[in-house]
Structure formats: C-alpha cells, structure tokens
Amino acid sequence: MLIKEVIAEQAQLAQDAALKMASLTTETKNAALLAMADALEKRQDEILAANVEDVETAKKNSTRLNMIDRLILNPKRIADMAEGLRQTATLPDPIGREDFHVTRPNGLKIRRVRVPFGVIGIIYEARPNVTVDAAALCLKSGNACILRGGSEAIRTNKKLTDILNDAAISKGIPEHAIEFVRITDRDAIIAMCRLRNLIDVIIPRGGAGLIARVVEHSIVPVIETGTGVCHVYVDKEANLEMALKVALSAKISRPSVCNSMETLLIHKYIAETFLPDIAKLMIEHGVELRGDAECLKILPDMKAATDKDWSTEYNDLICNVKIVDDVDAAIAHINKYNTKHSDAILTEDKAAAEKFQMQVDSACVYVNTSTRFTDGFEFGFGAEIGISTQKLHARGPMGLEALTTMKYLIEGNGQTR
C-alpha cells in the first residue's frame, strides 16, 4: 500500500468512529477519560520500556539534548499525564450547547448547537505528553483524532495510544477514536494534509518549520498555533517600578515558551533612566541584549540588533530593545514584526492603553501585565490545545470549545419557498 492509502484508511476508520462519537453522553466520555488515566498508571512499566527504547535510539542518533529531555518519561511524568486526563473529565462538555435560536415569521424554528468537528488531525513533535493531551481533549469534545507525532517518540506514542484506546473501548468509546500514524516519513504529514473529506481540521503543534510545512501543503483547513514574537512597550507614563518587574519576568520566567517577550520597546522620554536599570537586571539574569542605534547611544557596549532580529522568536535568553518616539511608533513596530500572538503596554495613561489595545493586531493585548499569561489555564479554560495565531475560528488560547463547530437544526411544519 502507498503511504497515502494507509493514512486514508486510518482516517476513514476515524470518520466512522466520529459518527458514533457525536452521540456519546458526557458520562461515557468522562468514564473513558478516568479509565484512560488509570490504565496509564497501571501499565506504566510497558510505557517506560517503550520509552527507554526511544531514548536509546535518540542517543544513538545524537539527537539534541533538549529534544531528548522532552522525550524522556518517568513515573512523575506519567502521573502528570494521568492527572491531565482526570482534569479533562472534570471540564464542562462543550457539545450540545445551544448558542443561538430564533423562530422566524414563517414559523421555522432555527437552533444552532455546538457539535464535534468529526476527525481532528494533530501533527506534533517529540513530546509524548501531547499524545495524551490531544487524545483527551478530542475525546471530551466528541471528536475522533488522528495523531502524527515525531519519529523520536514513535514507540512511546504507539504504546500510549494502544493503552488509551484499550481503556476507552472498555468504557463504550468506539474503536478507532484515537488513530495513531505509525509511518514516520514526512510524506505521512503531506498525506494527512491532502485528506480533505476525511480529516475535518488539522492542528500542527510545534516549531515554525513544522507549521509552515503544514500550511503550505494542506487543503484541509488548518488552525495555526504557536510562534510568538511578543513585545512589551514601556510608555512614558508607565509606573517604572512595575515596568521593571513585568519586563524582566516576561523575558526570564520561561524564555523557551511562545508567550515570552522577544522585544522590549521603551518610550524615548524615559529611556535614559529606564534602559540602564532594566539592562542591569537583564544582564544579571543572563540575558543577552540587542539594541537599536538609540539604545547604543545610552549603552555603547550593547550588541546592535539586526533587521532579522526584530522578527526572530529566540525562545532563549536574548532580548531586542528599541527606543520609540511614542505609542504610535510602538504600535507600528509591533504590527510590522509581531506574530499576532501577545503584546503588552505598561502605562498609567488610559488613552494610550486603549489605543494600544485597539490598534495592536494580536490575539492577546495586555495592559500593565505580562504577555506570559497567554495560556489556556491562566485564562481559566481548564485545558489548552495550543495558542492560535490565526484569525479564523479560534484566536489566542484554545480550550475545548475551539475543538467544536456548529450545526443549524431547523424544524418546520411543511414550509416551502
């Protein structure tokens, strides 16, 4: 069989499962999630054995150390996965919620209800916890899923999905609700992207390269997630003590994630005092600063930022700094270089804050706090399938509802046009 035939067969099985899943009760779905959690813990030894094989292979292939770190499982990480499943069971079921209804003058009763997408394709990289997360959120939202993880974690992911499926089926979830793609060739990704009538939506989770490849090849609708070139702008009316604390935290609290700051913008009126202060703090915390020409006039030792730097997601202890004339210049810089993810203004000037929130074209626009809060859990969604950086369907942190679509149900008594 060709790769594309294998994948199409899996997607068709998932579609058949999806048809049945649309009618599952909340109770059945929750019972399955709890059984899946128990099964991960009970069958921990099998998972760890598969994982050891993956890790050994990765080491032989001299995979980068941080990739291996993401790949490694231990009892604590498995317990965390199980806890995630149990948490998902406690979330409200998004399916069946009516969000619009009207009775028309001709008597037609129109209702709009949330329904599952059907089959969700998830394409991701080395972290095995994404396998469990994605399966749990798709199941809770009544969707079948077809998962394609990175080749490094192939044995671990295969074992995890086998265990999850066994437990789910034992509680009344149809077979093939969680389809796992075992083909590790990149062609498997392309094949998924072409299955327009068998996969309803694809969500890539991973680096910019993975996301760009999916967007380029997909004729299935895609929800883009992820890359964040986030900005913090310190206005002339900022509380500078607060600004020091927020800007530092936005960079250093977890530099590897998409919601951390990559560029700090400073109003020219406060730059002579604020820049040396924040630079000192940043450098103390190991941050490499890259400044524009105006910054270098104040701090001549600073490295100069290149044009490419302004649009780079470092995910590291590196930070661009630029001095701007006013809030309009800050907004213009952000709209030119950001990834429409998260940006923040620090100011006590309400008019400046409002203008910034209105005109910055990002999913999340913050006043007097850090971009690091762009997160499904921090927003109170109880779950997160990713951060959407596109404008279609979902924007910002995506909880369970982002995994649903809608359907109009219309009842009449013989009306015609």
Place this chain on the structure above:
Amino acid sequence: MLIKEVIAEQAQLAQDAALKMASLTTETKNAALLAMADALEKRQDEILAANVEDVETAKKNSTRLNMIDRLILNPKRIADMAEGLRQTATLPDPIGREDFHVTRPNGLKIRRVRVPFGVIGIIYEARPNVTVDAAALCLKSGNACILRGGSEAIRTNKKLTDILNDAAISKGIPEHAIEFVRITDRDAIIAMCRLRNLIDVIIPRGGAGLIARVVEHSIVPVIETGTGVCHVYVDKEANLEMALKVALSAKISRPSVCNSMETLLIHKYIAETFLPDIAKLMIEHGVELRGDAECLKILPDMKAATDKDWSTEYNDLICNVKIVDDVDAAIAHINKYNTKHSDAILTEDKAAAEKFQMQVDSACVYVNTSTRFTDGFEFGFGAEIGISTQKLHARGPMGLEALTTMKYLIEGNGQTR
C-alpha cells in the same frame, strides 16, 4: 512589476486602511454606506456605459448566455444594489461586542471582543452585484477588502469600485478600503492566495472549480462557500401530502441555487405509493428523474442513476431518486454523498427526526421543511456573504458576524508569572 508585486502592493495599501478601519464608528460606516448607495444611483449612466462594453466583449467572445445574463446591468439591478447598501446600513454593527469576560483569581481582567479580520480577499465570478455586496459587508464589519471579480465584468467592476470608494472616502473611510484587482490573469488569483501576511482570509464565491483552485493554492486561511448536493428523505412516518409539497418545492422553486435538492430518498415502505405520485408531479414540472434499481422496479421507464450522479450538483431540473431501507440507510447515503450543506427529513417520528439531525453531517439539517431555507435572509441575518460548507469558523449562512474575529483584552496591575 510582476503580477504578484502589484497584488502585494494593493494588499499592503488595504492593510494600512484596515488598521484605521478597526476604529471607525458605526455612524461613519453607515453614513458611508448610504453615500455609496446614492452615488450608484447618481452615477448610473457611467455604470451602464461600462457595462455595455463588458457585455459587447462577452458577446464577441461567445460567452454562454446565462453568464451574459448575470453580467448585464439595468436601472432596476442598480437600484437593487443601492437598496442592498442601504439595508446593510440598518444592520447592527458586529464590532466591539464583548462575548466573554472573566476576572481571574490573580486579578487579571480578561475580555474578549469582536474585531475585524483586517483585509478580506473575495474571489468571484461574473456577477457585478457581488462587488457591491462584498464591499458593503466588509465595510460594515470594519474590514478592508481586496476584490477580484471575473474578467467578463472587469469594466463594470472597476467603475463600481471607483464610485464606491469616492463616496466612502467623502464620508471619512480611509483610501484603499476597497481595493479592486484589475489584473484578469488567473495568476492574480494565485498571487492573492500566497499573501499570507497581507490578506487575513479569502472567501471564494463561485462554482466548484473556482473554489477548488483557491483551496489548492491558498496558504491564506479560506472560508469555503457554496456547492450543495442537498437531500430530502421521506421517512415511512412522513405526512405524505406535506412530503409531496416540500420535495417538489425543494427541487423546482429555484433549481440553479446551491440549497435546492439534488437527491430524493424514499423509505421502502411507502415507495410504492409515494414514488409514482412525486414522479408524476416532478415530470409535470419538467424534472428529469434518475433512479436506483429499486425505483426502476416501480417505474421501469425511469432513467438509471450512475454512481457519479449521486454526488453531482446539477443546479438544474434533474433529480436523483433512491429507495432506502430505513433512516440509518438514508443517513449513511447522505454522509457519503452530500457536500455538508443542507439536508432534510420528512417524518412525524420524533426519534427518527432527532437521529437524523444528530447524525447527518451538514451545516443545516431540516425536519419537515425544505433545504431551500438555507439562506442568510431566511435565517434573519439581514445579509449573506455566502454559505460556508466547511466547519472552521463559520458554517451555513454567513452574516456579518462571520466577517469578524476576536481579540482578548487583558488588564492587570503588575501581575507576573
């Protein structure tokens, strides 16, 4: 300049306009729409002169008659366009509506509001009224647009957009809010589809070929509209008098549109009486019937349906007929061949109706009425940009809200993570 450079320049101008448009007041937008309506009527002679040139060229190129009919304007059609603009001015403004808010335990105030997409690309065929409709709905929803109509209507569309822009600018709408693509090569469509950071969403409006081309090439998110292979299923518990009326109307009231029925499914218990009755009515109204083997046993003169027929959108006085064993068989046939647009069941059996509504995977699922009601105006939306047949973002008739996205606005007082 290369085609792609010309289009990119136009899209950049539209993006610049979009930034300003996000802050326009409802009053400004409505005043512009009314001025646009007046201008169309006042400058009717210019429009008709441009249109005559297009029609003459089309005749010389032996364009199909129905295409020429769609192209031709007259004072009545211009008055209808103006009326559409005035109606759009009366619709509620979707921008700024808050649809979610929460204060988190750490004090962060999170609000989610509807905002414009930015720049909407509309790619369509010969009807000049789409130019006016699309410009009006994009403007009302605070979006700039970049319009690419069919080459047949190029002079008419150019004249229309010039007039609309003049009137809009006179009321405070920024220049380039309505960008019209004058390049008629198909490469212009491809170029639009590649402008990922300059066009926020593309909506193709037209035949299946146009839509497939856009989906294939686009790395800009697309909202698919249109093709409808719609079904009516007459259950064994149907009120047969109502079923005759609804099925006939679903086929003949306007066969050229996407919400008309293409396939009639009949429960086997009632087929011997219902099929001859509906066939007689259909044939009287000029409909060609194509049946499955079971139909041919009852009406041996009926033409046999081929496998391709079941998935064909005829948009014509042709109708497939199939006899099915039960509601499950009807659902299975529909989910195999429909375009996820609109399907109907006629039955007095509530359980069958509910199963049908739950399991048929379509945007609009009807009980005891016709698929022909899938329409933004019939649903009370006051406008329609198209019928979405995809599940992402919008599904079914799309009103103004489908042209908006959302943005999270978060206010804090120095919180960090």
